[in-house]
Amino acid sequence: MITLDLNLTTRKSSVPCGLLGLGIVLMLAGCGGPTVTDPSRILADPGEVPARHRAAVGIAQGQLGDKETERLLRRMIVSPGYTVESREVAWDALVRMNRESLGRQLEVDLPRLDSPMWRARVCELIVEETWIEMTPTLIRAWARPSPGFDGEPEDRPERKALIAMYGEEQLPRVLVQVMLDADPIVAANLRARCWELLIAEGRRDMVVELLGTAQVDEKDGLFRDLRTITSRTGVVPSNREEILWARALCKPENREYLDEIVAIVESLPTDRRKGILEMRDLGILVGASRLDPGLLELDAPELASRLATMVDAPGRRLYTADFTGYRGSHTERLREVLDRLDWGDLLAIMVAVEALKIQPMLSHLFDHAERDLMDKGTEFGGIIGIDDRGRFEVLEFPPRIRKGDIRFEAPQEMFDAGYSGLFHFHHHAQKYENRDYAGPHLGDFQYADGTRANCLVFTFIDSRTLNADWYRHGGVVVDLGVFRRPD
Numbered sequence: 001m002i003t004l005d006l007n008l009t010t011r012k013s014s015v016p017c018g019l020l021g022l023g024i025v026l027m028l029a030g031c032g033g034p035t036v037t038d039p040s041r042i043l044a045d046p047g048e049v050p051a052r053h054r055a056a057v058g059i060a061q062g063q064l065g066d067k068e069t070e071r072l073l074r075r076m077i078v079s080p081g082y083t084v085e086s087r088e089v090a091w092d093a094l095v096r097m098n099r100e101s102l103g104r105q106l107e108v109d110l111p112r113l114d115s116p117m118w119r120a121r122v123c124e125l126i127v128e129e130t131w132i133e134m135t136p137t138l139i140r141a142w143a144r145p146s147p148g149f150d151g152e153p154e155d156r157p158e159r160k161a162l163i164a165m166y167g168e169e170q171l172p173r174v175l176v177q178v179m180l181d182a183d184p185i186v187a188a189n190l191r192a193r194c195w196e197l198l199i200a201e202g203r204r205d206m207v208v209e210l211l212g213t214a215q216v217d218e219k220d221g222l223f224r225d226l227r228t229i230t231s232r233t234g235v236v237p238s239n240r241e242e243i244l245w246a247r248a249l250c251k252p253e254n255r256e257y258l259d260e261i262v263a264i265v266e267s268l269p270t271d272r273r274k275g276i277l278e279m280r281d282l283g284i285l286v287g288a289s290r291l292d293p294g295l296l297e298l299d300a301p302e303l304a305s306r307l308a309t310m311v312d313a314p315g316r317r318l319y320t321a322d323f324t325g326y327r328g329s330h331t332e333r334l335r336e337v338l339d340r341l342d343w344g345d346l347l348a349i350m351v352a353v354e355a356l357k358i359q360p361m362l363s364h365l366f367d368h369a370e371r372d373l374m375d376k377g378t379e380f381g382g383i384i385g386i387d388d389r390g391r392f393e394v395l396e397f398p399p400r401i402r403k404g405d406i407r408f409e410a411p412q413e414m415f416d417a418g419y420s421g422l423f424h425f426h427h428h429a430q431k432y433e434n435r436d437y438a439g440p441h442l443g444d445f446q447y448a449d450g451t452r453a454n455c456l457v458f459t460f461i462d463s464r465t466l467n468a469d470w471y472r473h474g475g476v477v478v479d480l481g482v483f484r485r486p487d
Contacts, residue, residue: 039063043072043090046081053086057093070098077102078109084118091125103133110158111141116148123161130165136178136190138162143193143240145446153200172203176210184220191222192240199238207236225250232262235277241415241451242279248419249282257286257420264289268296272343280454280472281344287351287422290390295350303346304338310353311480318479319438319459319467332439332469332479340476348454349470349478351422355384355392356468359486364394365458366485369466372429379408381426383417384456395421405430407443418453423470428459435461439469440477449473456480 039060042048048056053076060069076082076090094102106122113119119141126134142158149156159171166174179194198207211230216223222243229246230236237243249258264285265273277285288295298306312334320332331337334349341349355361361384372380383395400411408426418424426444428437438459440448448455452473459467461482468480 040068040072043069043076046079046083046086048086050083050085050089054089057089061097066097070094070101073097074102074105077105078113080115084115084121087118088121088125091122095129103131103137106134107137107140110137111144113141114147116146119146119149120157123157127161127164132165135162135165135174136182136187139175139178139197140190140193143197172198172201172206175201176206180214180216184217184222188222189240192243195226195237195243196239199236204236221247232258233265233277233282234273235279235282237279239450239452244415245279245419248416254420260286260289264296276342277344278452280348280452283420283422284344284348284351284454286420287386288347290386290388291351291354295347298347300341300343300346303343303350304334304341307334307346307349307353311349311478316481319435319461319482320479321437321439321441330475330477332477334478337476337478340474341478345472345476348422348472349480352384352454352456352468352470353480355386355422356480356483358392361392361394362466362483363486366466368394368396369427369429369458369460372427373431373460376405378402378404379406379426380429381408381410381414381424383414383421384423384425385417385421410447415451418451422454423456424451424453425456425458428457432460432463434459435467438467439479440471444471445475448475 036042036052036055036059039056042052042056043060057069057073060072064072073090073094076087077094082090091102110119110122113122123138126138138158138161142156142162146156153159162171162174175194175198179191182191182194184191195207198204208230211223211227214223218224225247226237226243228250235246237246248254249261261282265277265282268285285296295303318332320330368380368382378399380396381399382397385393385395387393395414395417397411397414397417400409403409410424414424424447428434430437438461440455440457444455444457448471455471457469457471459469461467464485465482466485467482469477470480471477
């Protein structure tokens with residue numbers, strides 16, 4: 001049972017918290033450097049040595065006043081080019097001058113710091129300060145991908161800082177308490193991040209128990225909606241995007257759609273139901289039911305056997321991107337990834353293959369890819385859905401922002417449509433002879449990991465041929481084969 005009135009206490013760090021003395025320094029003692037006469041210029045220059053930055057801080061307070069000095073120091077905390085030592089000079093001064101203001105800045109900037117060494121040092125400094133008010137900030141930063149960090153998830157500096165303050169055994173309880181204490185409206189994103197980290201920490205059991213036992217305000221929309229999805233479908237959302245997905249399905253306008261999902265889930269054998277399904281499976285269940293209810297009666301081996309004849313015939317050529325130089329192995333052949341596919345994956349692939357048999361579907365996709373080829377400012381993308389009469393549809397969406405011919409930035413309207421759709425898709429249509437770029441690339445894998453959607457990518461092999469690939473989170477890809485332009 002989860003105790004909800006947690007009395008969390010921090011562990012005192014063994015690292016001393018001495019602040020650097022910041023008295024007025026007029027000369028660079030022992031360095032033979034010139035007198036600091038323009039502290040503003042010195043503090044604004046990342047190329048200056050830490051000793052001169054330190055000297056400039058004291059003089060700046062006297063010459064420029066606290067407000068301007070704070071502005072310069074806050075810039076040193078986040079601007080590129082400064083050494084860790086110089087940044088720490090700015091940190092020490094800001095802690096002394098206006099600790100609260102520094103905390104507000106870190107709330108925004110710590111999750112976005114792109115210097116791994118400085119990000120790690122900031123986390124250490126928070127521990128040295130025993131700055132427990134920074135707990136929510138550490139959680140927000142931990143939940144976001146860290147630029148330049150290539151270690152194991154458990155080695156993230158934000159996680160280490162929280163463990164140093166609270167202890168590893170207490171860490172899940174800290175996440176629970178922060179989630180329960182946070183304002184349901186103002187801190188909705190923080191609450192979602194706590195949930196996401198609990199799942200990542202392998203504490204799905206705690207999340208399920210929390211939904212069942214937590215005493216929260218009945219007007220708390222997050223818990224109300226997550227309880228609805230989990231109790232009715234058995235799905236436990238695992239990240240922020242899946243939480244938004246679950247909440248979208250609980251909106252009044254989606255009531256009939258959710259009822260349809262629940263009816264299908266309840267008709268499934270127990271081994272395919274609660275605790276097994278993911279959010280992305282729910283739309284596929286509806287699609288399969290509307291297309292051919294008999295598909296839902298097939299078990300995983302039966303689906304795999306059918307798909308083998310469709311997409312994995314002996315001798316069939318595969319078109320795939322070149323991942324030479326990247327860690328790990330990469331394959332898109334069904335038989336070689338079969339051990340990573342569950343029943344929901346196989347059903348999704350089957351629905352995708354059936355959709356690509358429809359001539360009007362292919363005509364629309366080829367037309368869309370042609371327009372993408374002509375537009376050098378963005379890739380094109382959208383949602384493949386299915387209406388209540390079992391007819392597939394291609395929903396096009398303009399990019400949220402145009403960032404070049406090798407990127408598609410999905411807008412929120414596309415996500416909204418995807419909550420009741422089947423697949424997110426985009427094209428690799430930079431040229432007709434584009435076979436070297438067939439299949440998802442690293443950015444596409446990141447998109448799938450973040451959205452946890454079923455995804456498709458269509459690549460021109462030549463002017464009359466598109467290659468199709470299905471992929472999902474975890475870097476799992478299946479090549480669906482090539483499709484000819486309808487005459």
